[in-house]
Amino acid sequence: MGIVHGDLMTLNIGPQHPSTHGVLRLKVKTDGEIIADVEPVIGYLHRCFEKHCENVTYDQVIPYTDRCDYIAAMNNNFGYAVAVEELMDLKVPERVEYIRVIVSELNRIASHLLALGTFGLDVGAFTPFLYMFRDRERILDLFEVLCGARLLYNYIWVGGLSHDFPNGFEEKIIDFLDYFEPQLDEYNNILTFNKIFIERTADVGVMPAEVAISYGVSGPNLRGSGVKWDLRKDDPYSIYDKFDFNIPVGTGTVGTIGDCWDRYYVRMLEMSESINIVRQAIKALPSGDVHQALPKKIRPPKGSVYKRTESPRGDLGYYIESDGSPIPYRLKMRSPAFTALSVMGEISSGWMMSDVLAILGSLDIVLGEIDR
Amino acid sequence: MSRYFRNIFESISTLMTGLGITWRHMIRIRKDNVTLQYPEERWPRPERNIGFDFSEYNIIRSRLQVDIDDCIGCLKCERACPVQCIKIVTVKSGAKGEDLMDIGHTGLTSNGTKKALIVTRFDIDMSECCYCNLCVYPCPEDCIYMTGGPNSKKHPIDYEFSQYDRNDLIFKFAKEVEEEKMAKYLPQKEKVEA
Amino acid sequence: MTIDQLMNWIPFGADWPALAFFAAVLVCALTVFLFIAVYALMAIYGEVKISSFMQDKVGPMGQGVGFHAGKWGLLQPVADAVKLILKEDIIPTLADKKLFIMAPFVVFIGAFISFAALPFNQHTVVSDLNIGIFYILAVGSLSVIGIILAGWGSNNKWSLYGGMRSAAQIVSYEIPAALSIITVIMLTGTLSMQGIIEFQKGTIWVILPNWIIFNNPFSFIAFFIFFISGVAECNRTPFDIPEAESELVAGAFTEYSGMRYAFFFLSEYAEMFVISAVATTAFLGGWNSPISGFFDGPGWGLFWFMGKSLFLVFVMLWFRWTFPRLRVDQLMSICWKVFLPFALVNIFGVAIWSLIIG
Numbered sequence: 031m032g033i034v035h036g037d038l039m040t041l042n043i044g045p046q047h048p049s050t051h052g053v054l055r056l057k058v059k060t061d062g063e064i065i066a067d068v069e070p071v072i073g074y075l076h077r078c079f080e081k082h083c084e085n086v087t088y089d090q091v092i093p094y095t096d097r098c099d100y101i102a103a104m105n106n107n108f109g110y111a112v113a114v115e116e117l118m119d120l121k122v123p124e125r126v127e128y129i130r131v132i133v134s135e136l137n138r139i140a141s142h143l144l145a146l147g148t149f150g151l152d153v154g155a156f157t158p159f160l161y162m163f164r165d166r167e168r169i170l171d172l173f174e175v176l177c178g179a180r181l182l183y184n185y186i187w188v189g190g191l192s193h194d195f196p197n198g199f200e201e202k203i204i205d206f207l208d209y210f211e212p213q214l215d216e217y218n219n220i221l222t223f224n225k226i227f228i229e230r231t232a233d234v235g236v237m238p239a240e241v242a243i244s245y246g247v248s249g250p251n252l253r254g255s256g257v258k259w260d261l262r263k264d265d266p267y268s269i270y271d272k273f274d275f276n277i278p279v280g281t282g283t284v285g286t287i288g289d290c291w292d293r294y295y296v297r298m299l300e301m302s303e304s305i306n307i308v309r310q311a312i313k314a315l316p317s318g319d320v321h322q323a324l325p326k327k328i329r330p331p332k333g334s335v336y337k338r339t340e341s342p343r344g345d346l347g348y349y350i351e352s353d354g355s356p357i358p359y360r361l362k363m364r365s366p367a368f369t370a371l372s373v374m375g376e377i378s379s380g381w382m383m384s385d386v387l388a389i390l391g392s393l394d395i396v397l398g399e400i401d402r
Numbered sequence: 403m404s405r406y407f408r409n410i411f412e413s414i415s416t417l418m419t420g421l422g423i424t425w426r427h428m429i430r431i432r433k434d435n436v437t438l439q440y441p442e443e444r445w446p447r448p449e450r451n452i453g454f455d456f457s458e459y460n461i462i463r464s465r466l467q468v469d470i471d472d473c474i475g476c477l478k479c480e481r482a483c484p485v486q487c488i489k490i491v492t493v494k495s496g497a498k499g500e501d502l503m504d505i506g507h508t509g510l511t512s513n514g515t516k517k518a519l520i521v522t523r524f525d526i527d528m529s530e531c532c533y534c535n536l537c538v539y540p541c542p543e544d545c546i547y548m549t550g551g552p553n554s555k556k557h558p559i560d561y562e563f564s565q566y567d568r569n570d571l572i573f574k575f576a577k578e579v580e581e582e583k584m585a586k587y588l589p590q591k592e593k594v595e596a
Numbered sequence: 597m598t599i600d601q602l603m604n605w606i607p608f609g610a611d612w613p614a615l616a617f618f619a620a621v622l623v624c625a626l627t628v629f630l631f632i633a634v635y636a637l638m639a640i641y642g643e644v645k646i647s648s649f650m651q652d653k654v655g656p657m658g659q660g661v662g663f664h665a666g667k668w669g670l671l672q673p674v675a676d677a678v679k680l681i682l683k684e685d686i687i688p689t690l691a692d693k694k695l696f697i698m699a700p701f702v703v704f705i706g707a708f709i710s711f712a713a714l715p716f717n718q719h720t721v722v723s724d725l726n727i728g729i730f731y732i733l734a735v736g737s738l739s740v741i742g743i744i745l746a747g748w749g750s751n752n753k754w755s756l757y758g759g760m761r762s763a764a765q766i767v768s769y770e771i772p773a774a775l776s777i778i779t780v781i782m783l784t785g786t787l788s789m790q791g792i793i794e795f796q797k798g799t800i801w802v803i804l805p806n807w808i809i810f811n812n813p814f815s816f817i818a819f820f821i822f823f824i825s826g827v828a829e830c831n832r833t834p835f836d837i838p839e840a841e842s843e844l845v846a847g848a849f850t851e852y853s854g855m856r857y858a859f860f861f862l863s864e865y866a867e868m869f870v871i872s873a874v875a876t877t878a879f880l881g882g883w884n885s886p887i888s889g890f891f892d893g894p895g896w897g898l899f900w901f902m903g904k905s906l907f908l909v910f911v912m913l914w915f916r917w918t919f920p921r922l923r924v925d926q927l928m929s930i931c932w933k934v935f936l937p938f939a940l941v942n943i944f945g946v947a948i949w950s951l952i953i954g
Contacts, residue, residue: 041753049842063757063924090484093534152842154833154921157424160651164436171445178463178548184534192535220423220918225413226834227920383757384843384923410934417919424650424918431649439657 038066045074049152049387052397056374056386063382068375072368072400079402083361088114088188088328091361096182098363099399101144104137104173105341107186112267113337113348114188117330125318126190127269132203132311133176133185135304139210140169141342142250142297142304145394149294150221152391153230153384158221165213168206175199190324200312207305214302222298231294232285235389237377239288245376246369249344250300251393254280254293261340268339273310275303290392297394329356343367343394363402367395463533465549465563466526468575472511472545475519479537479546487530488537491523491576507577511543524575529568599624599723624722628711636865637673639909644672646910647917680861683854688751691851695749700852700859703742707866709735714873715789717883717897728789729781732874733774736829739863740766743831743838743848746860750851758847761924762838766829768931773825775939776818779946780808780878783815793882805888807881812953814945819879821935821942823908826871828927830864833916837924872908873901880904 038059044050053074059067079098083091095110096103108130115122147162170180177185177193185192221227237247242255252259260277262270278299280292330352338347344366351360370393378389427434438445475492502509507520538547565571602620603613648655656669665672687696713728715721725731740763747759781787784795792808800806809819828835839847846852849860876882881904883897891900922930 039753048845086484090482090536093484093532093536096534097532150920154836154840154842155919156647157651157917160653164652167436178535179533182533184536192539216423220420221920223416224420224920225409225416226922229926230920230923382923382925384837384840384921387843420918421914424914427652428646428649431652431654434652435654437648437653437657 043386049148049391051148051390051395054371054390054395054397054400056390058383058386060383065379065381065383065386068378068386070371070374072371072397075397075401077402080361080363083358085357087356088330088358091358092187093182093184095363096184097398098365098402099341099343099346099367099396100181101396102134102137102141102342103181103183104134104185105141105339105346107183108134108268109337109339109341109346110348111186111188112339113335113350114328114330116337117333117335117350117352118188118325118328120189120323120325122189122323123318123320124269124316125194126320126323128311128315129191129195129320130186130268131270131273132308132315133173133183135307135311136169136172136203138304138342139301140166142301143169145342146217146221146294146297149290149388149391149394150227152387153227155221155224155227158217161213161220162217165210168209172199172202172206175202187324188328190322191320194320200315203308203312207308211302211305214298217298222295228284228291230384230388231290231392234285234290234381234385235377235392236286237288237293237373241373241376242288245373247344247373248366248369249340249342250296251293251344251370251373253277254296254392255288256280256282256292261338261345265338267337272314273307275307275310278303290388293392293394327356329354338364341366343396343399344370365399365402367393367397367399371395371400463535463548465528466531466537466573467547467549468524468526469512469545470521470524470575470577471508472513472543473521473524473575474511474515474517474543475521476542478540478542482536482540484534484536485530485532487527487532489523489525489527490521492519492521494519511545513543515543520579521576522579525572526575527572528563529571624712628708628722632708632711632862632866632869635869636862637677639865639868640673640676640861641670642910643913643916644669646913650914650917677858680858681855685854685856686851688851690751692749692751695745696851697856699742699746699749700856700863701742702745703739704859704863704866706735706738706740706742707863707870709738710870711866713789714870715793715877715882716901717894718790719894720898721790724788724790726791727787729777729792729874729878730787732789732870733770733777736867736870737766737770739867742863746852747848750848752851754844754846754850755848758838758840758844758850761844762831762848764924765831765835765837765927768928769825769828769835769935772821772931772935772939773829775936775943776822776825777874777878779815779818779942782943782946783808783811783950789877789882792877793884796881796884797888799888805881805884805886807879807884809879812946812949814942814949815879817938818942818946819875821939822879823871823875823911825931825935826875827912827915828931830867830871830912832864832868832912834919834922835927836916836921837927840921842921868909868912869905872905872912875908876901876904 038061041058041060043056043058045053045055050056055071055074057069057071058065077097079094082094086094092107092110095106099106111130114120143162143166147159147166150156150162151159173183173185174180175196176199177183179185237251237255239255239257242252242257247255248259256279258277258279261267262275263277278296280287280289280296282289282292283295284291330350332352332354334349334351336347336349338345340346345364346366347364349360349362349364350358353359374390374393378386381389475490477490477492480486480488480490502520507517509517511517535548541547599617599620602623603616606616606619608616645655656665656672658664658666658669658671665675687693710732712722713725713731715724743762743766744759747755747757747762750756780792784792786792786795796805796807798806800810804810808815810816831838837847838844839849844850849857852860881900883901885891885896885900
């Protein structure tokens with residue numbers, strides 16, 4: 031018996047595992063409970079989104095964008111519509127812009143609720159997850175009234191919207207916001223400031239700002255690292271420059287800047303900012319026809335465009351190359367969750383088995399968007 | 403040392419807060435309950451006051467339905483479908499707007515448009531459908547729509563359709579026509595190709 | 597106690613004492629098993645309903661035509677049990693079959709034989725051992741062997757993780773639990789369960805019942821240390837790291853199905869009851885009524901004992917549906933850095949208290 035040289039054990043987390051948020055496989059090298067290396071293996075949900083888009087017309091792409099980030103389909107529709115409109119040099123009516131902002135901010139709240147709820151589930155808190163799902167359900171109900179679908183909306187079209195607001199819809203949204211705002215305190219009490227939750231997430235999986243920037247991480251994950259970067263403010267698209275809102279950043283309240291708790295709390299604060307934006311937008315909602323600017327046939331001129339928007343997961347970009355036909359020549363989607371997942375290996379080595387799943391949960395990935 | 407005791411105190415107080423919240427929810431269950439006993443109770447379908455142009459289209463995305471009597475075979479819905487789940491085959495009818503009783507081809511749609519084509523095949527594969535609603539908008543005769551909504555009188559909502567066989571999800575809307583009756587409308591006995 | 601009565605009652609007891617003893621043990625064992633089974637069904641129903649109520653839903657209801665899950669879902673645990681019994685018993689090809697098959701029974705035995713010393717009321721206790729509480733603490737840790745066997749025998753990495761975590765956890769939490777029981781033993785001067793309860797008759801501080809939890813501030817803290825360590829020993833949230841469903845799939849029980857899984861389940865609930873019952877006995881006056889001199893008697897004794905124990909079981913459920921899960925190293929540090937020092941201080945505190953006041 032000589033000295034025992036501990037070999038690393040390779041462990042596959044997923045593709046079928048309760049907390050990989052879809053079909054993700056993490057190849058984990060562990061030394062007992064300590065993680066030596068994490069390698070995400072993706073592609074189990076690949077559906078050829080980009081190749082599909084080269085075979086369908088511009089308006090038929092929109093249902094496909096729904097299915098990329100199915101948690102925040104409105105924001106995906108929005109990004110694509112904005113990109114094509116820029117390519118076509120199309121001006122959309124003001125009412126359309128306002129409605130787009132309202133629905134995408136509502137969808138941001140829904141997406142963050144799911145992200146936070148599943149993050150709580152990953153660290154073992156079941157009840158807050160169901161509270162958040164209950165409230166997300168209300169947003170989905172609103173969207174069902176709005177466009178008939180609960181998850182994959184196909185609502186924001188190039189040059190307009192599929193439907194106008196139904197009568198009395200603004201009041202329904204205000205009702206929901208009035209109901210929802212006090213709920214945030216309850217989430218904070220039951221989960222955010224719970225000592226066990228803080229122990230599990232503070233100082234865990236710290237992503238310093240340089241690492242985040244060099245990996246191209248964006249959205250709440252980047253802001254959790256203390257970088258004040260939000261496309262709604264820094265590169266305003268649509269009418270986001272008309273609204274007054276803050277960009278919450280991670281401050282390391284209970285741990286280090288850029289830990290899991292900061293990423294979590296940034297999302298929590300962002301929800302109240304979204305509420306703020308929706309309230310302002312509803313107050314200023316002009317009247318008008320939402321179908322006015324819908325083009326009869328979408329046939330953009332030759333050229334290309336890259337437009338990025340702030341989806342709940344971060345910097346969502348669409349690169350569209352047009353050859354003047356009604357079908358895109360090439361469409362590339364820059365997925366924020368993809369870059370967020372790529373940083374996993376960097377920030378999770380050295381932590382423990384349970385922390386890997388907490389870190390994964392805090393990054394809030396959607397596999398539909400990563401694999402496309 | 404003080405940090406040690408503060409941690410313990412914080413733990414106790416925050417955990418008690420959490421326990422208080424779940425306790426409150428437990429005793430208020432009659433008020434807070436959100437469960438629906440599904441097959442007996444159903445979520446009320448959203449009432450929508452329609453005040454805009456596309457008023458004739460409903461917004462519930464359930465099952466696609468085609469009023470084949472109104473279909474003029476323009477193929478717009480087939481072209482609009484991003485997943486090619488609609489398959490239409492048409493044959494030129496003798497004269498525009500003519501009523502061909504033997505094959506059940508009514509010459510006029512309910513909008514008064516004269517039909518020039520006989521639809522011999524109109525299949526929608528609902529297992530492929532992505533419920534994007536894109537086929538509904540271009541239809542000039544409003545004959546393809548999702549069931550329910552404003553059409554609920556004609557076709558009650560049907561989002562719970564399920565089948566034991568995948569082939570049963572292909573809904574065939576074209577009228578069954580016998581070969582020999584159809585023959586005289588087919589130019590030069592050409593077989594209809596799928 | 598009960599076992600002696602049974603032996604006296606059996607007609608051939610005098611002629612064949614060994615046979616009579618065996619018969620009496622069999623009767624007691626069957627009764628206890630039935631009790632565990634019925635209690636587990638109730639606890640599963642309670643867990644389903646309580647968790648649902650805490651989460652703003654109503655749980656199984658079984659409305660409408662047909663049988664469904666009975667009125668208010670009362671038949672749901674029965675349906676669960678039937679499902680578990682009828683399920684296919686899968687043993688992985690590469691598993692260590694002997695260990696794999698043995699593990700659920702070892703775990704169950706650990707929980708099962710603890711019931712032998714639980715005093716349900718003044719007379720009903722299978723055997724009032726003079727070392728009752730020591731016996732329960734000792735056999736209660738048998739289950740850890742079963743969980744390690746399950747973790748190792750399954751030949752699955754997740755199970756191995758679960759087994760190893762469980763070993764570390766249960767062995768560590770034995771210590772603060774035992775140390776807080778020592779404070780009780782110091783006050784009562786006996787290890788017998790009935791003796792401990794007898795000690796807690798009467799009143800203290802004028803109105804409070806003379807329960808050990810109210811005896812002095814140190815025993816007050818000792819109760820919480822014991823109870824929380826007990827939660828950890830049962831592998832319940834926030835200490836459920838051995839089965840941690842979002843991390844280790846199902847930990848040590850990943851490869852189990854059907855009846856074998858049901859035995860793990862049963863022993864988890866049985867262990868919860870044992871821990872609650874011991875906490876009730878040692879700190880909450882066992883079958884003593886809260887108002888001294890009223891509602892006494894064997895019937896009320898059973899009521900008080902069951903009431904207090906089931907309330908503590910409810911608290912465990914309450915914990916589970918409120919808290920997130922701790923990490924394995926935090927679990928250890930809480931045990932060694934918080935509970936253990938406090939438990940030791942308690943022992944000194946109680947000693948000094950009984951010297952000065954008692």
